[in-house]
Amino acid sequence: DHEWGDQGIGSQLLFAGDCGMKAIYFPILLILPLAALGRGAQGIADRYARFALSHNPNLLAEKRDIDLARTDRRTAFGAFLPVIDLQSRHSWADGGRDIVFDINEFLPPEVLSVDLPKTVIPFLRIKEQETKLMVKQPLFAGGGILYGYRAVRKAEWSAQANYDASSATLILAVHKTYYVYLQSRELAAIEEHQIGLAAEQLCVT
Numbered sequence: 787d788h789e790w791g792d793q794g795i796g797s798q799l800l801f802a803g804d805c806g807m808k809a810i811y812f813p814i815l816l817i818l819p820l821a822a823l824g825r826g827a828q829g830i831a832d833r834y835a836r837f838a839l840s841h842n843p844n845l846l847a848e849k850r851d852i853d854l855a856r857t858d859r860r861t862a863f864g865a866f867l868p869v870i871d872l873q874s875r876h877s878w879a880d881g882g883r884d885i886v887f888d889i890n891e892f893l894p895p896e897v898l899s900v901d902l903p904k905t906v907i908p909f910l911r912i913k914e915q916e917t918k919l920m921v922k923q924p925l926f927a928g929g930g931i932l933y934g935y936r937a938v939r940k941a942e943w944s945a946q947a948n949y950d951a952s953s954a955t956l957i958l959a960v961h962k963t964y965y966v967y968l969q970s971r972e973l974a975a976i977e978e979h980q981i982g983l984a985a986e987q988l989c990v991t
Contacts, residue, residue, distance in 0.1 A: 838960050842956060849949060851945045865934070871919075876913075885908070886907075
């Protein structure tokens with residue numbers, strides 16, 4: 787009787803302890819994310835989020851859209867700046883045709899005794915060089931340059947906003963998924979512990 791009474795008391799204590807643990811498990815489940823943060827889960831979730839940001843194809847495409855929009859904005863801003871143009875031309879004509887004028891043919895008869903030398907004019911100059919430096923500055927274009935720049939600038943802002951929103955959504959999804967995984971793992975450990983307690987209680991009773 788004494789031995790049976792000890793076993794009965796022991797099983798009652800185990801049962802009472804089991805019920806107490808069940809009552810404690812529910813608030814523990816509510817603070818699992820906070821406990822996980824204390825164990826370094828925040829750093830692990832951040833590493834997963836950074837990996838997702840650098841490998842997500844949609845984010846990479848949106849980042850490329852930002853680069854293209856930034857390039858368009860810089861191109862549009864260049865329309866406000868002056869344009870400098872340098873042109874140089876050099877030619878060299880060797881052995882070209884010559885134009886010969888015999889002035890004696892145009893002299894009146896009374897001066898035929900005068901024999902003037904012929905005039906030779908080269909058809910092409912032997913050497914010719916030309917260099918031009920031109921600076922163009924737009925003064926008025928009917929507002930087209932200004933409004934065009936504003937449009938591409940807003941397009942860049944829109945692309946950046948889309949990227950920021952997608953990044954925030956992805957980070958939140960990664961963190962939530964990781965915390966759900968931690969919670970599921972803790973729940974599985976609790977279930978295993980409860981199974982162990984139940985098996986021990988069966989052995990005692």
